Structure formats: C-alpha cells, structure tokens
Amino acid sequence: MRPEEEVRKWIEEELFDRVPxxxxxxxxxxxxxxxxxxFERTYGKAKGKVCYGLYKNRAERCEHCGAARSFEDGxxxxxxxxxxxxxxxxxxxxxxxxxxxxxxGSIPFVIEMSTDITEAKTLQKEKVAAERLAAVGxxxxxxxxxxxxxxxxxxxxxxxxxxGLKRNxxxxxxxxxxxxxxEITRISAFAKEFLDFARGREPQVSLVDPxxxxxxxxxxxxxxxxxxxIALQADLDPGVPEAAIDxxxxxxxxxxLVSNAIDACEMSDKKSKHVVLSVCDHDGVLCYEVSDDGCGxxxxxxxxxFTNFFSTKAAGRGTGLGLLATRKIVQEHGGQVAFESxxxxxxxxxxxxxxxxxxxxxxxxxxxxxxxARPQPKGx
Numbered sequence: 001m002r003p004e005e006e007v008r009k010w011i012e013e014e015l016f017d018r019v020p021x022x023x024x025x026x027x028x029x030x031x032x033x034x035x036x037x038x039f040e041r042t043y044g045k046a047k048g049k050v051c052y053g054l055y056k057n058r059a060e061r062c063e064h065c066g067a068a069r070s071f072e073d074g075x076x077x078x079x080x081x082x083x084x085x086x087x088x089x090x091x092x093x094x095x096x097x098x099x100x101x102x103x104x105g106s107i108p109f110v111i112e113m114s115t116d117i118t119e120a121k122t123l124q125k126e127k128v129a130a131e132r133l134a135a136v137g138x139x140x141x142x143x144x145x146x147x148x149x150x151x152x153x154x155x156x157x158x159x160x161x162x163x164g165l166k167r168n169x170x171x172x173x174x175x176x177x178x179x180x181x182x183e184i185t186r187i188s189a190f191a192k193e194f195l196d197f198a199r200g201r202e203p204q205v206s207l208v209d210p211x212x213x214x215x216x217x218x219x220x221x222x223x224x225x226x227x228x229x230i231a232l233q234a235d236l237d238p239g240v241p242e243a244a245i246d247x248x249x250x251x252x253x254x255x256x257l258v259s260n261a262i263d264a265c266e267m268s269d270k271k272s273k274h275v276v277l278s279v280c281d282h283d284g285v286l287c288y289e290v291s292d293d294g295c296g297x298x299x300x301x302x303x304x305x306f307t308n309f310f311s312t313k314a315a316g317r318g319t320g321l322g323l324l325a326t327r328k329i330v331q332e333h334g335g336q337v338a339f340e341s342x343x344x345x346x347x348x349x350x351x352x353x354x355x356x357x358x359x360x361x362x363x364x365x366x367x368x369x370x371x372x373a374r375p376q377p378k379g380x
Contacts, residue, residue: 017036017037019038021038021113021114022113022114022115023036023038023112024111024112024114025111026111028071030050030068032046032047032048032049033047035047039114042116043085043086055081056083063360067110071099074101076096078097080092080093080117081095091116092117094115094117095115098113150186150187157180161173161177203246203359206245206247207242207243208244208250209242210242210245210281211237213247213251217251220255221259224262229273230262230266231273231274231275232275235279244358246359250329250351252326256325256326261290261292264292264347265292267295270294275294276291284354286355287351287353290348290350291346295346296343296344296347297343298343305339333353333357333359334353335353
C-alpha cells in the first residue's frame with residue numbers, strides 16, 4: 001500500500017474516533033445519528049438521542065440554537081457553550097457547527113465539533129480572583145480616601161446643625177440637616193458601588209426590550225436634569241428586537257453614564273446643555289449611546305477613566321467606580337465600552353453588545369421582561 005493510500009485509509013477509518021474533540025452528527029430533528037468515542041466518553045451513549053438533552057439536559061431545543069441557524073442559512077458557526085457531562089458536572093466547550101450541504105443545496109445534517117475549555121475557564125476565573133487580590137492595597141487606600149471625604153462632609157453638616165441649635169437659627173439648622181442628608185445618600189451610593197464591584201453579582205439574563213431599559217433611566221433622571229437646566233432626551237428605535245441581557249446590570253451601566261453626563265453638563269458654562277440616551281441595532285450589534293455637550297475630557301483624563309477610584313467630580317461626590325463597574329458588566333455580556341471626548345465639547349459613551357456574544361437567558365428570566373417600552377418624547 002502506498003503511503004498516501006495508507007494515510008487516506010487511516011483518516012477514513014480511525015481519525016473520527018482518535019481526535020481529542022467531541023464530534024456529533026445531528027439531523028434536522030436534532031437527533032444524533034453518529035458520534036465519536038470522545039463525545040460518548042464525555043456525554044454518554046448518543047445515537048438516537050436529541051442533542052439538547054445530552055449536551056444540556058434540556059427537555060426542549062435551546063432558544064439560541066446554532067444548529068438550527070446553520071440548517072437555515074448554511075453558515076459555519078462558532079460559540080462558547082455551557083453543558084452537563086454524563087456524570088452531572090458542569091462543563092464549558094467551544095463548539096464549531098458545520099453544515100453538510102448537498103449538491104442541490106439541501107442540508108440534511110450538521111456536524112458539531114466541541115473542544116472542552118472548562119480548564120481554561122477555571123484558570124480565567126482564578127486569574128480574575130488573583131488580580132482582585134493584587135488590587136487590595138490600592139482598593140483599601142481608595143476606599144479610605146472616599147470615606148475621608150464623606151466624613152469631612154458629615155463633620156461640616158454637624159457643625160452647621162450645632163451652630164444653628166446654639167444660635168436658635170432654624171434656617172441654619174435646616175441647611176445643616178440638608179447637608180447631612182446629602183452625605184448619608186452619598187454613603188449609601190458609595191457602599192453599593194463598592195460592594196457591587198468587589199463582590200460581583202450573578203447576571204440574571206432574560207429576553208428584554210432594550211428600549212424599556214433606556215426609557216426607565218431617562219425617567220429616573222428627568223427631574224434632576226430639569227432642575228439643572230439640562231435637556232435630557234431619549235432617542236429610541238421601536239424596531240430594535242429583544243435581546244438577552246441582564247436588565248438590572250444594563251440599567252446600572254446606563255445610570256452611571258447618564259449621571260456622569262449630567263455632572264459634565266453641570267460643570268460646563270454653556271447656556272444650552274443636552275444629554276441624549278439613544279438605542280440602535282446595526283449589523284448584529286445592540287448599541288446604547290449616551291452623549292452630552294458638557295465639559296468633556298482632555299487626553300490625560302481619558303487615559304484614567306477606567307482606573308480604580310479615579311473621579312473628576314468634586315470631593316465626596318464621585319466614587320471612581322462607576323465606569324469600572326460599567327465596563328465589567330458590559331464585558332460579562334461579551335461587549336465593550338467605547339468613548340470619544342473633547343475638552344469643552346462633551347463626550348459620547350457607547351455600550352456595544354454584539355448579539356451573537358450575548359449570554360443565554362437564565363431559566364429564571366423574569367416574566368415582566370416583555371413589557372413594552374414607554375419612549376420619552378425628545379426634549380422631555
């Protein structure tokens with residue numbers, strides 16, 4: 001037998017079972033018609049069983065099924081998935097879905113090739129934990145600095161209250177009490193942001209109307225913007241489809257960005273000030289954009305915006321964790337935070353969420369996620 005014939009025979013007869021990759025062939029009813037040894041060692045006997053039952057112990061087909069999409073359009077797909085091994089252990093794998101296309105264009109089967117990346121995922125989590133431990137020193141220092149600023153504000157309020165009591169000055173007493181209330185509110189916000197960043201939270205992903213999240217944030221800041229003479233606008237696209245996102249997490253991100261935009265406008269000397277929160281979807285990317293025509297940032301400030309405890313706000317007002325937490329949440333959605341800014345002309349921050357990278361909705365996705373958004377009219 002010639003060498004090339006020997007190689008071809010080995011490929012045809014043995015390669016399928018020798019490769020260290022779990023391979024399955026799936027028909028249009030999502031039944032596994034063939035699987036290699038690696039697949040069956042990982043997930044158990046496969047032939048005749050539905051893929052979603054073996055991979056994920058589900059009773060129904062996955063909502064974002066790569067095989068179904070490849071059956072429809074004949075495209076190759078790659079994604080990270082979480083599954084359940086035959087022993088019941090959770091596993092992560094990188095899956096390539098390759099359609100088997102006949103000469104007439106029909107697609108009777110897709111081939112799924114899965115590589116176990118559980119160890120890499122574990123190492124990634126350990127790396128993140130190590131980085132957090134390494135940052136403890138600077139975190140404690142930044143936390144102490146933030147607390148010191150708030151204490152100074154509390155001491156100032158207490159002084160005004162005490163002097164008002166001594167002078168029997170009700171107006172001064174009221175002013176001091178308002179100062180104390182403001183500082184207590186800042187303590188609450190500081191503690192919440194610090195805990196959310198340090199501890200993290202498990203994203204609760206469900207199918208959500210992206211416009212609804214933006215509309216809630218605009219409504220939340222409407223009064224504050226109006227009191228500061230700032231036109232807060234919502235530019236919502238009713239054609240944007242639902243997306244698998246953590247509504248509370250994205251709401252927190254937009255809250256940070258809109259709050260920062262209003263602060264930037266308050267620091268500007270311009271007579272006319274605007275903040276716009278817009279939602280759009282282009283080329284498979286869901287984008288939230290917050291733009292303002294406030295004070296903007298110079299190059300040195302832009303370099304530090306994602307640094308722990310860095311804030312351009314007055315002492316006691318900013319924690320320096322808002323943008324850092326925002327980037328963390330967006331990265332958990334497989335997205336990125338982009339921004340542009342020019343000193344004196346304002347800033348634009350974008351949350352760019354590629355739909356194919358979004359996490360799968362959790363089983364506990366809230367039922368109210370399908371409530372329609374209430375778009376705010378421009379200029380509201």
